[in-house]
Amino acid sequence: MAFPPSFLDELVARNPIEEVVGQYVNLKRSGSNLFGLCPFHGEKTASFSVSPDKGIYYCFGCHKGGGVINFEMEIEGLSYPDAVRALAKRAGMEVPEDEQYQSRYRQQERLWALSREAARFFVSQLYAPAGAEGLTYARKRGMTKSTLTKFGIGFAPNTWTALTDAMKAKGYTDEELKESGLVSVSSKNGRIYDRFRNRLMFPIIDVRGNVIGFGGRVMDDSTPKYLNSPETIIFNKRKNLFALNLAKKSKLGYLILVEGYMDAVALHQYGFDCAVASLGTSLTEEHAVLLSRYTQQVVLIYDGDEAGQNATRRAIPMLEKAGLQVKVLKMRDAKDPDEFLKKYGADRFKLLLEESSNRVEYQLGAIRGKYDLREDEQKVRFLSEAAELIAGLPNAVQREVYGQRVAETAKVSMEAVRMEVERSRKRILTREKRKQEQIDLAPASMLQRRGSTKVTYDNVKSGKAEEYLIAALLTEPALLGQCGTLKAEDFSVPLYEKVYRQITARDHAGYTASIDTLADLTPDETSHLTGIYRSFGTVNEQAFLDCIQTIQSEHRTSSVQTADDLMAVREQLKQRKGMKS
Numbered sequence: 001m002a003f004p005p006s007f008l009d010e011l012v013a014r015n016p017i018e019e020v021v022g023q024y025v026n027l028k029r030s031g032s033n034l035f036g037l038c039p040f041h042g043e044k045t046a047s048f049s050v051s052p053d054k055g056i057y058y059c060f061g062c063h064k065g066g067g068v069i070n071f072e073m074e075i076e077g078l079s080y081p082d083a084v085r086a087l088a089k090r091a092g093m094e095v096p097e098d099e100q101y102q103s104r105y106r107q108q109e110r111l112w113a114l115s116r117e118a119a120r121f122f123v124s125q126l127y128a129p130a131g132a133e134g135l136t137y138a139r140k141r142g143m144t145k146s147t148l149t150k151f152g153i154g155f156a157p158n159t160w161t162a163l164t165d166a167m168k169a170k171g172y173t174d175e176e177l178k179e180s181g182l183v184s185v186s187s188k189n190g191r192i193y194d195r196f197r198n199r200l201m202f203p204i205i206d207v208r209g210n211v212i213g214f215g216g217r218v219m220d221d222s223t224p225k226y227l228n229s230p231e232t233i234i235f236n237k238r239k240n241l242f243a244l245n246l247a248k249k250s251k252l253g254y255l256i257l258v259e260g261y262m263d264a265v266a267l268h269q270y271g272f273d274c275a276v277a278s279l280g281t282s283l284t285e286e287h288a289v290l291l292s293r294y295t296q297q298v299v300l301i302y303d304g305d306e307a308g309q310n311a312t313r314r315a316i317p318m319l320e321k322a323g324l325q326v327k328v329l330k331m332r333d334a335k336d337p338d339e340f341l342k343k344y345g346a347d348r349f350k351l352l353l354e355e356s357s358n359r360v361e362y363q364l365g366a367i368r369g370k371y372d373l374r375e376d377e378q379k380v381r382f383l384s385e386a387a388e389l390i391a392g393l394p395n396a397v398q399r400e401v402y403g404q405r406v407a408e409t410a411k412v413s414m415e416a417v418r419m420e421v422e423r424s425r426k427r428i429l430t431r432e433k434r435k436q437e438q439i440d441l442a443p444a445s446m447l448q449r450r451g452s453t454k455v456t457y458d459n460v461k462s463g464k465a466e467e468y469l470i471a472a473l474l475t476e477p478a479l480l481g482q483c484g485t486l487k488a489e490d491f492s493v494p495l496y497e498k499v500y501r502q503i504t505a506r507d508h509a510g511y512t513a514s515i516d517t518l519a520d521l522t523p524d525e526t527s528h529l530t531g532i533y534r535s536f537g538t539v540n541e542q543a544f545l546d547c548i549q550t551i552q553s554e555h556r557t558s559s560v561q562t563a564d565d566l567m568a569v570r571e572q573l574k575q576r577k578g579m580k581s
Helices: 005-013 017-022 068-076 080-091 099-126 129-140 145-151 162-169 174-180 261-269 285-292 306-321 337-355 359-368 376-391 396-410 414-440 460-475 477-482 494-508 523-535 541-580
Strands: 028-030 033-036 048-051 056-059 154-156 183-185 192-194 199-205 211-217 226-228 255-258 275-277 297-301 325-328
Touching: 005 068, 005 080, 017 033, 017 048, 017 056, 017 068, 056 523, 068 080, 068 523, 080 099, 099 129, 099 154, 099 162, 099 174, 099 199, 099 211, 129 154, 129 199, 145 261, 162 174, 162 192, 174 183, 174 192, 211 261, 255 261, 261 275, 261 337, 285 306, 297 306, 306 325, 306 359, 325 359, 359 376, 359 396, 376 396, 376 414, 396 414, 460 477, 460 494, 460 523, 460 541, 477 494, 477 541, 494 523
Parallel strands: 255 275, 255 297, 297 325
Antiparallel strands: 028 033, 033 048, 048 056, 154 199, 183 192, 199 211, 211 226
16 A cells, blocks of 8 residues: 555544544534535535544535545545645644655645745835835735735736746756746747736635745736636646635635635725635636635625626526525626725725625526516516526525515516416426436436446346445454455455455455545545445344355356356357358
8 A cells, every 4th residue: 555554544543534524514413423514515404424433424415425534635625645644734643755645745845835935036026126116006006015915915027037047046946937837938949937027916825825826917908917827736726716715714704706806805905804706717616615615605796797797697506506695796886896995995895795685686686687677578578587587496485575576576466476486486396307307217326326426236136245245344344254265356346346355455464444544446436435334234244144155156157157158159259160161
């Protein structure tokens, strides 16, 4: 194994899964297990369980599962070795050297360190003569000294190699500078030069405090207005948000999502320390899930132009899918929060926040704006589209309240709106029922466990026996001594064969296997095993022995059939050869 078994066993023991998960999920005890809202998919009813006794987590909704190492991998988007290292750091443990994993981790550490040094360089330049223009611009935009310090805002001088030269002087190589995204390469001579020049620099910091990239803003009307770092091994713009490292500590009880860095900075400066911004890309499902780890409510403040409104409409379902309550704030008398705060101050902006509409009100308003209700045909189309929206609401009281509002807006009877909503709701429920039936009746679902789309049983009889045996061995490792002549080659399911080999190998080395210490498993395979292990009760010893007999018997039958098939093919080849001669 890549990491010594003794090290992994101690690592798992010193990182109780309920404590690690509890840093991200609000868990409440129910019997011997703990439950909370799943951090990996949107839900409103807690279906995410943690079993301290077994050291596993499992979601009954999305069917993700695993041990504490797997959780760290999933929640932080880390590789297995990086998750091990993160947990080791948490527990104050030294990680044994392993060149296979150390190489990539050292590369990441170098890039984190390089990015941190670059951020310091940009800050130093802001207060140097070369940064006078940048400092003047920052002050013109209303940024205070404390705000500049809080966000680590700096300046990229208007030269070709200032940063490159400074970083090389600190021992960083051309290759590392390329990997960091801080430089570009000349197509003429292959030389590197600074990617960011004559821009106000915003460091992008992840939730663990690492500088992972930069956003550079011009100080005039040139384009692009913002230039962001390219994707690297430490920076993924789909999985990070600007200022979340600060906003996650807010006590306001909600997060504000804006479009630009300047808006986020201005909001923090005026006391709204819960603002975050996406990194030059549209909101993604990964962003929504990330936000759901730190809040239950998001206030969307996008620009009022068509692009901003389209972005709002796209964002709402993604945020709701992640289990978030969504409110939408419409700017008044200003194009964005930065301009509004400078013109009217924090108190007026607080009133705007209090008046922000929930997503249904916002969407109904958007639908209303599309139609001229003085014309009967357009009024009918308005009612039809509004009814479709209301019909999708899960709560009957909500449907009644918003139905009444639509009736008043269109000046029609509530009964007419109620009938249209019910027709739309029946269509929605019918579509959902058909979709579920397609899932339930899929042939593949008869051959595999629900939620595990990658693990199939070609031989169902043997597969179920193997499933029981593996779950039993994970529950009571001492049962391995009763497996007798059972070999890994006897298994029909590749996953169980692989796991059995590892259980046997660890036993021979004097260590017990667990979900966390099984290597080379995909997330689907880990979730599948966790689902089996979670639902397994006490071991029935006779059933365990019967499973061994079934596995071996089915393997012998399969081997005989394979041999017979091979003999038949050979006989056919002989006959064809005889016919030709």
